[in-house]
Amino acid sequence: MENFNYHRPASVDDAVKAAKAKPDAKYMSGGMTLIPTMKQGLASPSDIIDLGALKNAGVSLGSSLVIKAGTTHAEVAASADVKKAIPALAGLAANIGDPHVRHKGTIGGSIANNDPAADYPAACVGLGATIHTNARKIAADDFFTGMFSTALEDGEVVTAVEFPLPKKAGYAKFPNPASRYAMIGVFVADTAGGVRASVTGAGSGVFRAKDVEAALGNGFASASLNGVKVSAKDISSDLHASAEYRAHLITVMAKRAVDAAK
Amino acid sequence: MPAISMKVNGEAVCGDVEGRTLMVEFIREKLGLTGTHVGCDTSQCGACVVLVNGKAVKACTALAIAHDGAEVTTVEGLAKDGKMHPMQEAFRDNHGLQCGFCTPGMVIASIDMVNRLGKDLSEDTIRHELEGNICRCTGYHNIVAAVKAGAANM
Ligand SMILES: Cc1cc2nc3c(=O)[nH]c(=O)nc-3n(C[C@H](O)[C@H](O)[C@H](O)COP(=O)(O)OP(=O)(O)OC[C@H]3O[C@@H](n4cnc5c(N)ncnc54)[C@H](O)[C@@H]3O)c2cc1C
Ligand code: FES
Ligand code: FES
Numbered sequence: 001m002e003n004f005n006y007h008r009p010a011s012v013d014d015a016v017k018a019a020k021a022k023p024d025a026k027y028m029s030g031g032m033t034l035i036p037t038m039k040q041g042l043a044s045p046s047d048i049i050d051l052g053a054l055k056n057a058g059v060s061l062g063s064s065l066v067i068k069a070g071t072t073h074a075e076v077a078a079s080a081d082v083k084k085a086i087p088a089l090a091g092l093a094a095n096i097g098d099p100h101v102r103h104k105g106t107i108g109g110s111i112a113n114n115d116p117a118a119d120y121p122a123a124c125v126g127l128g129a130t131i132h133t134n135a136r137k138i139a140a141d142d143f144f145t146g147m148f149s150t151a152l153e154d155g156e157v158v159t160a161v162e163f164p165l166p167k168k169a170g171y172a173k174f175p176n177p178a179s180r181y182a183m184i185g186v187f188v189a190d191t192a193g194g195v196r197a198s199v200t201g202a203g204s205g206v207f208r209a210k211d212v213e214a215a216l217g218n219g220f221a222s223a224s225l226n227g228v229k230v231s232a233k234d235i236s237s238d239l240h241a242s243a244e245y246r247a248h249l250i251t252v253m254a255k256r257a258v259d260a261a262k
Numbered sequence: 263m264p265a266i267s268m269k270v271n272g273e274a275v276c277g278d279v280e281g282r283t284l285m286v287e288f289i290r291e292k293l294g295l296t297g298t299h300v301g302c303d304t305s306q307c308g309a310c311v312v313l314v315n316g317k318a319v320k321a322c323t324a325l326a327i328a329h330d331g332a333e334v335t336t337v338e339g340l341a342k343d344g345k346m347h348p349m350q351e352a353f354r355d356n357h358g359l360q361c362g363f364c365t366p367g368m369v370i371a372s373i374d375m376v377n378r379l380g381k382d383l384s385e386d387t388i389r390h391e392l393e394g395n396i397c398r399c400t401g402y403h404n405i406v407a408a409v410k411a412g413a414a415n416m
Binding site for chain 2: 001002003004005006008028031032035036038039040048050052074097098099100101103104178179180
């Protein structure tokens with residue numbers, strides 16, 4: 001791994017200043033994606049700006065559920081507020097990677113990274129979350145812009161994710177048995193604004209499954225999905241699964257997510 | 263090079279590190295504690311797991327410099343007064359290892375599991391919780407038995 005300058009700012013403002021001063025700088029939260037990527041030589045930032053000293057972790061529950069960006073997957077999984085307000089989200093966090101990954105990895109790092117098979121992007125889009133940054137608030141539908149890309153500008157820091165409270169929500173993933181990332185993960189939510197369903201693991205990034213949403217609009221029950229066939233057209237094929245298999249899994253996982261919804 | 267200090271297995275230690283020095287490199291190469299292993303370069307195998315401020319983390323995927331001031335426990339820190347930790351003892355009694363390469367990470371991860379979830383662990387829980395620890399020898403069966411027995415004796 002290439003060497004770099006290490007910074008540990010104590011405030012968001014100082015972090016943004018440090019990032020803006022160095023065009024090849026990278027923020028680090030849990031490091032659970034960044035460090036493996038650097039070890040593989042796929043990233044070699046000149047500067048690492050560690051967000052660990054911001055102590056920006058914790059959950060608050062009011063008319064919405066707000067999770068600060070530095071909250072680890074283990075903390076989200078164990079949070080009484082998350083379990084009460086959106087149990088599907090606590091369950092999702094509890095099944096990211098393994099316990100050691102969950103002790104370090106954070107919600108802010110996960111969504112900023114936007115891995116096409118990551119779990120949190122599905123929850124953000126499925127629940128219609130709002131991403132808070134140092135500069136603005138971005139709707140999840142506009143935040144995830146494609147494989148490993150987001151609407152974040154250079155130097156912009158994710159500070160929190162705000163989830164509106166659904167009537168019911170569920171998540172089901174078919175994990176790749178080796179990496180535990182989603183081969184397909186489907187998040188469904190019955191919300192004040194209608195039914196939302198999002199898919200991760202299928203291709204270039206999280207997306208809303210309109211066929212699934214339309215079918216569940218006729219009744220939020222897995223039987224509504226009988227006969228729904230998702231097109232394999234824009235879905236990826238790789239050594240783990242063909243596009244047709246993944247497309248089939250979308251309906252299967254959507255049904256399981258609806259059955260599990262609380 | 264910046265200097266960092268930590269408490270490792272109860273002892274104050276310090277050393278100079280580069281930004282890129284991994285926690286596992288600091289532990290193995292600077293401190294000479296080679297019980298913590300490196301089994302992969304993709305952050306997947308768990309051979310490097312140590313307790314940092316009481317929580318299991320992959321030392322191969324943590325920067326030493328980011329853990330200035332941390333309290334660390336490695337497998338060398340488990341035995342007390344020449345007596346193995348109950349989890350180590352259980353791995354021996356249950357034949358929970360063959361080559362032993364994964365064992366330090368397995369034992370630390372298992373202790374972390376008990377610290378979080380208590381002593382009465384079901385087989386399903388143990389298997390789920392060991393997803394981040396890969397063993398190429400045993401087939402896991404005896405590891406699961408060892409964790410169950412070790413947990414009960416902790
Ligand atoms: C073995 C293994 C298994 C895994 N399995 C899964 C899985 O099943 N599902 C899943 O979803 N993920 C999985 N992951 C990824 C894991 O969830 C990571 O925690 C996550 O992707 C990144 O979070 P982090 O806090 O570690 O971010 P980091 O690695 O620190 O950062 C990731 C990226 O985000 C940027 N960044 C970090 N924080 C911020 C911020 N606040 N604002 C702006 N940019 C920021 C960084 O610059 C970097 O580009 C796995 C990882 C490993 C190693
Ligand atoms: S050496 Fe394999 S996970 Fe750390
Ligand atoms: S005992 Fe050999 S890898 Fe587990």
